Amino acid sequence: EVYLIVLLIDERPEEVTDMQRSVDGEVISSTFDEPAQRHVQVAEMVIEKAKRLVEHKKDVLILLDSITRLARAYNTVIPPSGKVLSGGLDSNALQKPKRFFGAARNIEEGGSLTIMATALIDTGSRMDDVIFEEFKGTGNMELHLDRRLVDKRVWPAIDVNRSGTRKEELLLDAEELRRIYILRKVLSDMNPVEAMELLTNRMARTKTNAEFGREARCAGGSRWRRLKSDRMVRISWKATM
Numbered sequence: 001e002v003y004l005i006v007l008l009i010d011e012r013p014e015e016v017t018d019m020q021r022s023v024d025g026e027v028i029s030s031t032f033d034e035p036a037q038r039h040v041q042v043a044e045m046v047i048e049k050a051k052r053l054v055e056h057k058k059d060v061l062i063l064l065d066s067i068t069r070l071a072r073a074y075n076t077v078i079p080p081s082g083k084v085l086s087g088g089l090d091s092n093a094l095q096k097p098k099r100f101f102g103a104a105r106n107i108e109e110g111g112s113l114t115i116m117a118t119a120l121i122d123t124g125s126r127m128d129d130v131i132f133e134e135f136k137g138t139g140n141m142e143l144h145l146d147r148r149l150v151d152k153r154v155w156p157a158i159d160v161n162r163s164g165t166r167k168e169e170l171l172l173d174a175e176e177l178r179r180i181y182i183l184r185k186v187l188s189d190m191n192p193v194e195a196m197e198l199l200t201n202r203m204a205r206t207k208t209n210a211e212f213g214r215e216a217r218c219a220g221g222s223r224w225r226r227l228k229s230d231r232m233v234r235i236s237w238k239a240t241m
Helices: 013-022 036-055 067-077 095-101 126-135 147-151 174-187 192-203 209-218 221-225
Strands: 002-011 026-031 059-065 112-117
Touching: 002 013, 002 036, 002 067, 013 026, 026 036, 036 059, 036 067, 036 095, 036 112, 059 067, 067 095, 067 126, 095 112, 095 126, 147 192, 174 192
Parallel strands: 002 026, 002 059, 059 112
Antiparallel strands: none
16 A cells, blocks of 8 residues: 655645545645645655655655746745856756655565656746756656647647656566557657557547557557558557555
8 A cells, every 4th residue: 555645835725725626645835825834844744754654664656746836936035156057947946856865775574765856948037947957867667748738638648759667677577668669760750749649549439448458469460560541550568655
């Protein structure tokens, strides 16, 4: 059983209320009308609580929205170092956000801490771009959302080609991994909207991952060769904690 903590930083009050009513977990927030010092205080309280739970052999998951706003808050409250990066970001502003994000780990003879954090991009702010670049590649999994999918009301709005996980060979067996590689080659020639529409349509026709995998195995060589034209695609995936 996983202990879920949803940490909302600099969010709208109505978003916090909606999350509290819809999420089966602990929702902790510091809304946009609170000062930056409060954002920092709440975040540090949450990470210390999570560490104590892990020490008591609990598996903890923190959903943070967002690491960008948390970094902005630290940029406001830390003493100036005299060195300012592009976008007005102090060179020391990311030290504690990185420590927060880097606290995620699996403890031998203990529990585990998993952190999933959102990062804002394409906001028109150079500071946000710098923050994103600093955290890019530091996680074990990256999930990219695409506004074009949102505008077309295609859910989930995931850019499949830019998303992925490290060490996927540890999560999938050899046959599943082979099918994933084939599928990624096919999807690489599509734009994000086409790729997600194709996947959701095909996944809707099966009830389980195993059934999905069996259909993928039944797809012969000639069928795979026609993938780009008739969009006959299957995907197999497995979620693990």
